[in-house]
Amino acid sequence: MGTRFETNMTVAFHDLDPLQIVWHGNYLKYFDIARFGLFASVGVDLYAYMLEKHYVFPVTRSSLKHIVPLRAFDQFTCSATVTECQYKIVLNFEIRKGPDMLLCARGSSEQLAVRFPEMEMEFQIPDDIRRALEG
Incomplete structure (x- = not known):
């Protein structure tokens, strides 16, 4: 397993x-907040990377399993964990709430490296990104 990042949030x-209850699409928004927190925690700014090195990392697959709904003003933790970063970036997500950390949702996403602006897919994640994500 690679790098792990957690962020605490409150349902608006x-x-x-x-x-x-939280609209189902908002869980992907919470996953994105954790994703960008994870990248920032290892010193990777994806926007700056696009401008400087001409790569983007689009999400090409995502999945989500709803287990227990989040409700108004619930406090919860969303975690993102790197599980693969050689040929694609794979992250697993969990959302847990309350003092007992009740599991509310689980998911995953895949991202590929794409040359920008050509939009040509690369077959490996750039070494500097891979090293940062491996921890």
């Missing part, structure tokens, strides 16, 4: 659906 009222 505007994240709720008519059933007064």
Whole structure:
């Protein structure tokens, strides 16, 4: 396993659906917050990387399993863990809430390295990104 990052959040009222639980699409937003926190924690600024080294790292696959819903003002932790970073970047996510850290959702994502602006897929993650993510 590679680098792990956790961030604490609180459900905002505007994240709720008519059933007064977090709308399903917002879980991917929470995953993205953890993803960018993880990259920042290892010193990788993806926007600067695009400008300087001409690579982007689009999400090409994501999955999400809802287990227990989040509700208004729940405090929760979203974690992101690197599980692969040789040919693609694979992150696993978990959302847990409350003092007992009840598992609410689990997911994963895959990102590829793409040359920019040509938009040509590379077959390996650049060495500097791989080393940073491996910890």
